[in-house]
Amino acid sequence: MKIAENLLEIKSNLPEQVTLVAVSKTKPVSDLMEAYNAGQRIFGENKIQEMVEKHEEMPKDIEWHMIGHVQRNKVKYMAEFVSLIHGVESFKLLKEINKQAQKHDRIIDCLLQIKIAEEDSKFGMSAKNASALLKSDDIAELKHIKIVGVMGMATFTDDRNQVKNEFELLNSTFTALKTINSELNILSMGMSGDYQLAIDCGSTMIRVGSSIFGVRNYN
Numbered sequence: 001m002k003i004a005e006n007l008l009e010i011k012s013n014l015p016e017q018v019t020l021v022a023v024s025k026t027k028p029v030s031d032l033m034e035a036y037n038a039g040q041r042i043f044g045e046n047k048i049q050e051m052v053e054k055h056e057e058m059p060k061d062i063e064w065h066m067i068g069h070v071q072r073n074k075v076k077y078m079a080e081f082v083s084l085i086h087g088v089e090s091f092k093l094l095k096e097i098n099k100q101a102q103k104h105d106r107i108i109d110c111l112l113q114i115k116i117a118e119e120d121s122k123f124g125m126s127a128k129n130a131s132a133l134l135k136s137d138d139i140a141e142l143k144h145i146k147i148v149g150v151m152g153m154a155t156f157t158d159d160r161n162q163v164k165n166e167f168e169l170l171n172s173t174f175t176a177l178k179t180i181n182s183e184l185n186i187l188s189m190g191m192s193g194d195y196q197l198a199i200d201c202g203s204t205m206i207r208v209g210s211s212i213f214g215v216r217n218y219n
């Protein structure tokens with residue numbers, strides 16, 4: 001593997017305003033350490049248990065991002081250290097994150113996941129529900145979470161035009177939501193196959209796994 005090389009190659013072509021999350025799910029700590037030693041400090045995982053184990057083993061100046069679907073009963077395991085949760089899609093989940101963050105006297109940053117893809121398998125809330133959530137009084141009472149932006153995943157397709165349309169939709173949703181909450185400043189969109197397009201469409205945070213660490217083996 002040429003992890004350090006891949007990482008530096010990607011980073012050298014990123015605009016200044018774009019943050020790279022190195023998606024390390026399924027990969028061993030030795031692979032993550034190679035990226036760490038090449039300067040990477042932000043890692044993304046999609047399973048809480050795996051992120052907890054890697055957090056325990058690795059240097060403490062790493063920012064851990066939870067990019068996967070979050071089960072409410074597992075929030076407690078990551079509340080002490082997680083730095084950004086990308087996949088928030090309900091008020092119920094926000095309440096639980098708030099509760100667990102309070103126990104550690106922290107404020108946890110969260111992104112609202114917006115459904116932009118056609119496929120039913122992609123999670124997320126509608127723009128309308130996100131807007132209602134940001135306006136609600138209930139959310140103002142959650143002092144231990146901070147919503148700092150939105151996240152989305154495009155349809156898995158070769159049709160670049162469709163992907164572009166979905167990214168543009170997320171960007172316009174982001175712009176609209178910012179008028180409700182001016183603290184929103186992160187637009188998380190773009191993965192290995194589509195991050196260039198996502199950046200062209202306004203992404204400020206890309207989540208790249210296989211282009212850095214190689215293909216994943218789920219066995």
Ligand SMILES: *Cc1c(COP(=O)(O)O)cnc(C)c1O
Nearest residue numbers: 023046067191192207208209210
């Ligand atoms: C796995 C994953 C990625 C990274 O995918 P690659 O195609 O390997 O870059 C990005 N975002 C989410 C939510 C993921 O689950």
